[in-house]
Amino acid sequence: MSVSQDRPAAEGITLLQAVTEALQEEMARDPRVVLLGQDIGRKGGVFKTTVGLQEQFGPLRVLDTPIAEDVIAGAAVGAAMMGLRPVAEFQFADYIFPALDQIVSQAATVRWRSVGGWGVPAVFRAPCGAGVRGGVYHSQSVEAFFCHTPGLKVVVPATPRDAKGLLKAAIRDDDPVVFFEHKKSYRRYREIAPADEVIPLGVARLDREGRDLSIVTYGVGVHHAREAADLLASDGISVEILDLRTLIPLDHEAIARTVQKTNKVLILHEANKTMGFGAEIAAFIGEELFMDLDGPIVRVAADDCHLPYNGPEEDAIIPSPAKVADAVRRLAAF
Amino acid sequence: MTSLDTEKPAAPVNAAERALLRRIYEVLLLSRAVEERFWVLSRQGVASFVLTPRGHDVAQIASAAAIRRGHDSVWPYYRDMALALALGLTPFELFAGSLGRDCDPHSGSRQLTLHISSPRLRIGSVSSEIAAHLPHAVGAAYASRVLGDDRVAVAWFGDGASSEGATHEAMNLAGIHQLPVVFFCENNDIAISVPHHLQMPIASLAERGPAYGMPGVRVDGTDALAVYRATRTAVARARAGLGPSIVDAHVPRITSHSSQDDDQYRTPQEKAAAEARDPLPKLRAELLEFGLLAPGEEAQLQQAARARALEEADRALASPEPAPARARRWLYAGDPPHPELARLEAEGIGVGPFDDLDLPS
Numbered sequence: 247m248s249v250s251q252d253r254p255a256a257e258g259i260t261l262l263q264a265v266t267e268a269l270q271e272e273m274a275r276d277p278r279v280v281l282l283g284q285d286i287g288r289k290g291g292v293f294k295t296t297v298g299l300q301e302q303f304g305p306l307r308v309l310d311t312p313i314a315e316d317v318i319a320g321a322a323v324g325a326a327m328m329g330l331r332p333v334a335e336f337q338f339a340d341y342i343f344p345a346l347d348q349i350v351s352q353a354a355t356v357r358w359r360s361v362g363g364w365g366v367p368a369v370f371r372a373p374c375g376a377g378v379r380g381g382v383y384h385s386q387s388v389e390a391f392f393c394h395t396p397g398l399k400v401v402v403p404a405t406p407r408d409a410k411g412l413l414k415a416a417i418r419d420d421d422p423v424v425f426f427e428h429k430k431s432y433r434r435y436r437e438i439a440p441a442d443e444v445i446p447l448g449v450a451r452l453d454r455e456g457r458d459l460s461i462v463t464y465g466v467g468v469h470h471a472r473e474a475a476d477l478l479a480s481d482g483i484s485v486e487i488l489d490l491r492t493l494i495p496l497d498h499e500a501i502a503r504t505v506q507k508t509n510k511v512l513i514l515h516e517a518n519k520t521m522g523f524g525a526e527i528a529a530f531i532g533e534e535l536f537m538d539l540d541g542p543i544v545r546v547a548a549d550d551c552h553l554p555y556n557g558p559e560e561d562a563i564i565p566s567p568a569k570v571a572d573a574v575r576r577l578a579a580f
Numbered sequence: 581m582t583s584l585d586t587e588k589p590a591a592p593v594n595a596a597e598r599a600l601l602r603r604i605y606e607v608l609l610l611s612r613a614v615e616e617r618f619w620v621l622s623r624q625g626v627a628s629f630v631l632t633p634r635g636h637d638v639a640q641i642a643s644a645a646a647i648r649r650g651h652d653s654v655w656p657y658y659r660d661m662a663l664a665l666a667l668g669l670t671p672f673e674l675f676a677g678s679l680g681r682d683c684d685p686h687s688g689s690r691q692l693t694l695h696i697s698s699p700r701l702r703i704g705s706v707s708s709e710i711a712a713h714l715p716h717a718v719g720a721a722y723a724s725r726v727l728g729d730d731r732v733a734v735a736w737f738g739d740g741a742s743s744e745g746a747t748h749e750a751m752n753l754a755g756i757h758q759l760p761v762v763f764f765c766e767n768n769d770i771a772i773s774v775p776h777h778l779q780m781p782i783a784s785l786a787e788r789g790p791a792y793g794m795p796g797v798r799v800d801g802t803d804a805l806a807v808y809r810a811t812r813t814a815v816a817r818a819r820a821g822l823g824p825s826i827v828d829a830h831v832p833r834i835t836s837h838s839s840q841d842d843d844q845y846r847t848p849q850e851k852a853a854a855e856a857r858d859p860l861p862k863l864r865a866e867l868l869e870f871g872l873l874a875p876g877e878e879a880q881l882q883q884a885a886r887a888r889a890l891e892e893a894d895r896a897l898a899s900p901e902p903a904p905a906r907a908r909r910w911l912y913a914g915d916p917p918h919p920e921l922a923r924l925e926a927e928g929i930g931v932g933p934f935d936d937l938d939l940p941s
Contacts, residue, residue, distance in 0.1 A: 280726055306726055312756065317749035320715020321722055324733070327704060328653060328723035347746075352712050360697040360705040361688040361918035362910040396911050420913035 258436035261403070264410035265295045265371075265427060269333065271441060272417045273303050276331060279417060280306075282322055283335030284313045292337045293373055293432060315341060319348035319370060323422075326368040327356070331417055339374035339426060340386045353422040354397030366422045369413070374402075375428035375466055375516055376548070376564045381555035387465075387517035387548070392424045393493050393526070399423040399447055400493040404468035406437040408491055411445030419447060428466040428516075448495035452504070456486030459578050460504040461570070462527055463514040464490040471514055473567035474574060483578045493523055498530060502538075505531055509540040510577055516564055519547035541580035546573050589866050590805035596938045597805060600645055602872045604666075604804045605863050606881060607641045607933050611662035612860065613885035614671045617893045618678060618693075622839045626897065627678045630839035631694050635832035636766045637662035638859035639801035640736070643764055643829070645939065646811035647734055650929035653702040655717040655735040657710065659766065663736060664696050667703065668932035671889055675896035682902035685920040689902060700925050702731075711737060711744035714763065718750045721759035721824070732818040734762045734811075740771025742785050751826070755793035758823030762814040765826065766801065768833035768854075773845040786828040794824045801829030802859035804866075812940070832857035 259267065273279045281296060287310035290297030300308035311318050315336055322332035336342045342349070353366045376385035392400050399421055403409040409427065416423035453468055454475060461471040468489045475485040488504045490497060505511050511531060513524040524545045531543055549563045592598040615634060621627035633640055636659060644666035647654070656663055664674060677684035678693035686697045687705070697705035704716055717735035724731045741747060742765060754761045765785045769776040782788070789796020795817075799810040807829055814825035832854040836843035843851070867873035909915050917925070924930075 278726075280722075309722070309757075312749075312752060314749040314752065316746050317715040317718065317753050320712065320746060320750065321719035321753060324655075324704070324716030324719025324721075325723040325726075326719070327716065328702075328720045328727075328731075330723045330726060332719070344745075347709070347712065348715065351709055352707060352716070355707075356705055357913065358910050359687050359691050359695070359707075360699075360910075361685075361690065361921060362915055363685075363697055363699045363917070363921050364705055365913055399912075 258438040259406050260433050260436055261406045261409045261427065262293060262295055262432040264406040264439050265413060266297060266299070267439070268410045268413035268417070269296060270299060270302070272414055273299065273307065278329060279331045279333065280325065281308045281333050281335065282311050282318050284311050284337065286310060286335050291335065293429070296335070315345035316348055319345035320352065322368040322370070323348055323353050323356070323366050326366045327364050331367055333369040333371060333417060336370065336372040338384050339372040339388045340383045342370070342372050342388060345370070346391065349392065349398065349422065349424065350395045354395045357421070358397055365420050367420045369416045369423045369425055371425045371427065373429045374426040375430055376553050376560060377430045377466070379555060379557055379560065380429070382552045385553040387515070389426055389493060390517055390521060390523050393523055397422070398494060401447060401491065402426045402428070402465040402493060403491060404431060404465055404489050407439040407443070408445060408451065410439040411443040412447065412491060414444045415447050418444065423447070426465065430466055431469065434469060445491070447492045448497055449491065450497035450500035451489045451491055452500070453487040453489040454485065456508065457484040458508060459483065459510040459512065459574060460486045460488060460508045461512045461514055461574070462488045462490065462501055462504065464493065466516055467514040467565070470565055470567045470570050474570035477567065477571045478574055481575065483574060485574060501527065501530065502535055505535045506538045509538055510580070511539070512544045512546060512570070512573055512577055514546045514565060514570060516548055518550045519545055520550045522547050541577055544573055544577050546570050589803045589862060590809065592805060592870060598870060598872055599937050600808065600934065600939060601804055601863070601867060601870070603933055603937060604638065604641045604645065605867055605873070607662065607666050608637055608860060608863065609881050609885040610671070610888065611637045611641070611665050613882070613889040614665070614674060615661065616886070617675070617889040619839070621679065621893065627693065629693050630678070631658055631661070632835045633659050633661045635834035635854060635858060636768065636801065638804050638863060639766055639807045639829040639831050641666040642804045642807035643734070643736070643811040643827070645808055645934045646815050647732065649932045649935070650701050652732045652734060652815070653704065653717070653720040655704045655713045655720070655733060656696060656706055657713065657737050657741065658692065658694050658706055658708060659738065660696070660736055661694050664694070666933055667701055668930050669696060669698065670892065672892040672896055675893045676899060679896050680901055681896055681899040683899045683920045685918065685924055688906070688918055699921070700929055710741035711746040713737070714741070714747050714750035717761050718754045718759060721754065721761035722757070724760050725757070730819050732760045732762065732815050734764055734815065736764045736766060738771060739765060739767040739769065739776065739779055739785065740774070743779055751788070751792040751794070751824070754824040758793070760818035760821070761824045762811065762818055763824065763826045764811065765828045766831050767828050768831050770833055770846070772837045772841065784828045786826055789826040794826060796826040796828065798828045798830060801831030802857055802862055804859070804863055834858060
């Protein structure tokens with residue numbers, strides 16, 4: 247089975263299909279890989295990321311659970327401790343909070359509190375992000391809640407190729423991984439994603455080289471940054487884009503390299519600004535790279551507000567390529 | 581529902597059950613001796629925090645005898661000291677944890693006392709959060725189904741934990757898929773200070789069983805054989821692919837919730853009622869009745885248990901504390917296992933108190 251069989255392989259796959267292919271290939275490779283979540287079976291997931299997998303692997307390995315996030319995560323923890331490689335799906339990142347206890351207080355602590363006796367090789371997947379007119383309960387970016395917890399790894403892919411390679415790495419990882427997929431990236435474009443590519447966690451990707459200024463970002467921010475960089479090229483501003491790919495572990499060296507190259511940095515994410523992951527990146531740069539800076543560290547993030555359903559109101563809250571471009575112009579002129 | 585306290589203890593029907601009763605009694609005496617030592621160490625200010633299984637102990641030991649040690653997975657909570665001893669863990673290990681010693685193989689003394697863990701015995705790491713381990717047990721039972729083995733998962737928890745949402749979600753999922761898991765409630769009628777009627781609007785957690793698609797049975801938790809048989813039935817059902825069960829064992833909590841709790845919220849009458857249900861004299865009388873304990877033999881057994889507890893506590897006291905720099909180890913995969921864990925792993929599951937008995941498995 248291949249989800250991209252309806253298209254020539256040369257055209258590549260969407261991020262959504264990349265997730266499906268990663269799951270399918272990992273399940274075929276390793277019989278210990280199982281999926282848990284509501285609607286992932288017969289329906290194939292609310293976003294169709296698991297379509298066809300129950301047909302191929304059966305209702306036991308693709309377990310349609312009741313809508314009960316605490317036990318979806320908790321059963322994944324117990325199953326992982328007993329030798330499986332569970333991938334738990336939450337329908338929206340907004341609904342991961344009932345599972346927060348299991349992910350943050352249980353999955354993240356088991357190895358540490360058992361002095362290495364037990365591990366939890368589980369993946370917790372959730373579609374995240376705004377810009378799709380989903381309202382407050384279908385739009386949040388919640389990665390910072392998890393980045394604050396030692397013991398977890400946190401992944402936010404931006405591109406189809408990365409989504410596939412990083413999800414494979416997450417499934418093979420011996421630690422719990424929280425994996426966010428931005429809904430607005432699901433069908434954004436197609437990209438060739440090699441079948442056997444496993445992209446290591448903790449390694450950022452230089453998305454675009456530039457001279458004048460660096461945008462450090464992840465997830466949908468990469469797409470905003472690309473569009474902004476295109477807009478700015480006509481102004482003669484050359485922007486470098488660093489896609490972090492994984493927030494934990496964080497690729498400090500890659501951040502240092504780009505800051506030392508361009509000496510100006512803008513941090514971009516869609517989550518709320520206050521206590522967002524950008525604050526951590528800014529603090530790192532402030533502590534370790536202060537002498538490399540030729541301007542203030544600038545953050546572009548969502549306003550500290552809940553996300554409205556109404557389109558213009560939502561747009562007013564979240565970052566956009568135009569907002570990024572404005573901020574870049576100001577920083578470039580500094 | 582009739583009071584279970586006044587019912588006559590179940591009588592052994594064969595030699596295996598007679599031997600089991602006697603062995604449960606021996607583990608019980610060891611548990612009491614270890615517990616006494618814990619309290620002394622606490623009073624001396626050496627151990628900061630003590631949790632006690634007194635009153636729950638017979639139920640813990642008898643239920644442990646119903647599982648395949650090292651094969652079935654065990655999901656205990658923080659009061660399960662007697663259960664730990666019944667599974668073959670040593671008093672030394674328990675003291676090492678309580679005294680904050682490096683050689684504690686459960687958490688390297690990162691966690692509070694009695695937060696046991698043992699991969700080789702398939703004992704999940706105990707968390708202070710009540711009920712969080714019930715979903716883990718269900719996940720373990722699901723893993724058995726996927727892997728096609730016949731391991732059963734058993735979760736022990738208190739009546740307080742039964743109020744948590746995690747308990748509902750765990751039982752519901754287990755019931756839907758008829759997973760091989762046993763929910764064993766040590767129901768002492770009081771969650772720290774909140775009594776049964778403010779914890780659940782029903783007489784027994786067992787009543788919830790049918791609503792989750794599984795049998796629920798209430799059992800007198802001071803009756804060793806009754807607990808053993810009820811748990812065995814539930815474990816056998818699970819192993820045979822017949823699904824999950826709830827065992828609600830009615831036990832007394834004879835001491836305070838912990839050494840940090842003054843127990844002033846209970847009336848003298850309530851405390852006396854709990855003490856009157858102490859399973860130890862009940863089991864002793866039963867052993868005497870069936871000729872399984874010679875008059876005067878108890879003193880010898882008790883003395884031996886106390887000597888062992890003292891010796892192992894002293895040995896734990898003499899062990900070094902962990903190096904502070906070690907605190908960040910084992911956050912992620914890759915660090916070599918704790919040396920004590922590695923040593924125990926090489927030893928295998930060791931010998932348990934019931935291993936040589938001819939119990940049905």
